[in-house]
Amino acid sequence: MVSEVEFHDRMLSLGLARVSEAAALASARLIGRGDEKAADQAAVDAMRTQLNLLDINGVVVIGEGERDEAPMLFIGEEVGTGNGPGVDIALDPLEGTTLTAKDMPNALAVIAMGPRGSMLHAPDVYMDKLAIGPGYPEGIVTLDMPPATRVSALATAKGCEPDNITVCILERPRHEDLIAEVRSTGAAIRLITDGDVAGVMHCAEAETTGIDMYMGSGGAPEGVLAAAALKCMGGQIFGRLLFRNNDEKARAAKAGIEDLDRIYNRDDMVTQDVIFAATGVTDGSLVPGIKREVGYLTAETVLMRSKTGSVRRMSYRNPTS
Helix, strand or coil, rough: CCCCCCCCCHHHHHHHHHHHHHHHHHHHCCCCCCCCCHHHHHHHHHHHHHHHHCCCEEEEEEECCCCCCCCCCCCCEEEEECCCCEEEEEEEECCHHHHCCCCCCEEEEEEEEECCEEEECCCCEEEEEEEEECCCCCCCCCCCCHHHHHHHHHHHHHHCHHHHHHEEECCHHHHHHHHHHHHCCCEEEEECCCHHHHHHHHCCCCHHHCCCEEEEEEHHHHHHHHHHHHHHHHCEEEEEEEECHHHHHHHHCCCCCCCCEEEEHHHHHEEEEEEEEEEECCCCCCCCCCECCCCCCEEEEEEEEEECCCCCCCCCCEEEC
């Protein structure tokens, strides 16, 4: 039976930070070692252990895949002691396994938590995504606009020329036409090899990161995680599920999605207040990575609550012996 205990985001937030810290610290010993699977498994095991210490009645709604496909924090897995509030959990124990294996920037351990029923149960398919930061009116950009029009519209709203806009896009062959069209406007593009949750989050801190907009297709589960981050940081995100075959459509049906062409905004994907934690694994523009010194590992975490709009940055110095 689902607990009816109230979701106290303030009380749970520090525990959530411990969860992302544990995952990041566990994967740190595998940075640059070339073993993506081992790094991911280390992060998963540590995250599960910490989640099961929390007084929550939790269900993973965005995780590592279906039960039969992923023996690690799978969608539908129950976590926590079972004694607390019923909560939805979206997570990526190691967002950027390749980045970690190759010691490249912006690998993160990320997790979001909200009341039961607050997050879109996105199937493991692609999602076409568009995101901008806070401070702009609704409807300035839409998924139905051509990419070049989005750039021009955002530049007008920002009060600048398109060549002062920078767009973040995943470097994939499927994005060749998108990249060409964006560059035709004069806008700059920051290509990333992996980690599109961080890519979307960059938009919310444009003055720091230099990123104004995120465009392109990536995993739908990561879209929900990114929406949870922007729910706390501010900004807009839009997503439309993309289906390559009937099997993927069946996954959507299993997740309870009936309108396959629906465009989701941030508050469709995350309907209630959430808490979000991200700990750096490798150095990035959002948060520093794990730092090694004799006898210690230091982790840096950003912890956010959408209810208050608070963004807390924390440093955790952990003895290695």
